[in-house]
């Protein structure tokens with residue numbers, strides 16, 4: 171073989187890389203040469219394994235080099251650890267798209283190279299993926315990135331949704347006034363938040379909560395016992411004041427100065443048991459017609475319903491502390507001896523739905539029309555523009571909800587290219603949008619665009635109020651895979667945050683508004699797990715304003731207001 175020009179990179183930290191020329195005489199087995207270069211150029215102490223980037227094949231024998239060594243390949247050098255990235259599990263699968271279009275909607279927000287590699291690996295090696303959108307909060311996950319949405323034809327990939335199936339955020343109004351939560355008053359409110367840990371009520375009552383018009387969705391006594399609990403980690407429930415809102419813009423949304431509760435939680439143990447069940451065998455991706463795909467979707471849907479019911483119950487428990495006189499919230503209290511009747515459940519659920527402003531899932535899979543159609547509300551405008559251009563009218567506005575997202579003519583006439591990416595509409599007119607840490611732009615329950623969605627920064631930075639935007643420029647949401655950023659996204663790993671921030675803030679109390687902050691600033695934090703205080707510190711996250719500005723610049727969202735956190739609840743040690 172002639173000399174080859176390759177890139178070598180650290181497998182564990184793929185942003186550390188260097189070019190390398192392999193002389194012709196070494197191409198049949200260049201391992202020693204590469205290990206030598208890895209020590210000097212990548213500063214790896216003991217390199218012992220080499221993987222082919224983007225595919226994950228280990229290059230261990232002469233035959234491997236013959237098969238895979240090419241100009242411009244990336245070789246990932248490992249100190250013994252397994253390949254970091256998506257393995258090409260399906261080999262020469264006809265459904266993989268090595269040229270799959272990818273778009274990262276980030277300019278101001280920093281996106282590291284490992285998450286870019288993870289996005290590319292997923293998009294170009296998993297079968298059926300036709301479009302990948304990295305949101306500005308993109309950051310690395312274990313194998314797949316967080317802050318990303320993938321559209322796939324025919325294929326379901328549980329690993330692209332992760333273990334916290336159905337995790338999401340919901341905003342609820344409260345009757346508190348801003349005077350009751352601002353400044354030092356926040357401390358009193360924080361004191362009221364008790365009895366929120368541990369198992370909520372009896373098994374029968376939990377099962378009654380897990381029932382709606384469509385039926386039961388209990389996941390069994392063990393996983394149901396976590397119902398109504400936040401789950402620490404990255405989850406939280408937060409009391410916020412709406413500081414600014416363009417009320418005419420957000421329609422049903424929030425009002426200035428009102429106090430709201432933002433709940434972030436998911437399906438607790440159940441989602442991860444589902445993921446494990448479907449990914450511990452040989453295959454981790456399933457073609458839609460297979461039994462596994464159908465079973466996974468059934469379990470996924472149950473986990474999403476459970477997660478939503480969980481957010482509602484968390485809100486009920488919080489409201490029972492915040493508005494103690496309200497009989498409908500009584501059920502939220504953990505009083506074991508009280509037997510509640512069906513009417514109490516109905517009353518609590520109905521009152522709660524009046525308070526719920528929005529609820530979104532940011533870890534899920536959804537089957538949607540692809541290419542997307544313009545939202546119903548945009549059709550008159552398009553019709554007018556097309557009439558004035560003397561072009562054919564788009565289809566008439568449909569009469570029922572179900573059909574309006576599917577006008578007779580596919581919008582593929584409008585959509586085939588954007589930016590410099592070519593999108594093949596594919597053999598079907600729908601895709602599965604997989605989201606891991608990406609907010610949906612449409613409400614799956616109504617097929618209408620969400621009026622507003624939350625973009626939380628951290629416990630001490632604003633939560634921005636976003637409104638999804640659709641335009642021909644973005645091919646009605648194709649560019650962003652019908653998704654937006656779901657938060658600021660981590661700027662450092664948990665381990666790094668713990669080691670560096672515990673040093674930086676040594677001796678400081680991070681649970682109270684920082685000294686010197688003006689009245690009206692700062693958050694009272696309830697977090698009785700010491701490590702979590704640092705792992706979840708605001709410095710561990712990207713700048714939420716940069717994330718939102720990127721979305722605005724890409725033409726996929728508007729910022730219509732913001733909320734300030736006053737009390738942020740992570741976890742309380744009730745025994746203290």
Ligand SMILES: Nc1nc2c(ncn2[C@@H]2O[C@H](COP(=O)(O)O)[C@@H](O)[C@H]2O)c(=O)[nH]1
Nearest residue numbers: 404406607626627628629657658659711738
């Ligand atoms: N308002 C708050 N926002 C927070 C807090 N902790 C994290 N965050 C933000 O939420 C998202 C959640 O992301 P996920 O991947 O864990 O679902 C994260 O990106 C942060 O920007 C908090 O305590 N309060």
Ligand SMILES: [Mn+2]
Nearest residue numbers: 337338434532
């Ligand atoms: Mn989440």
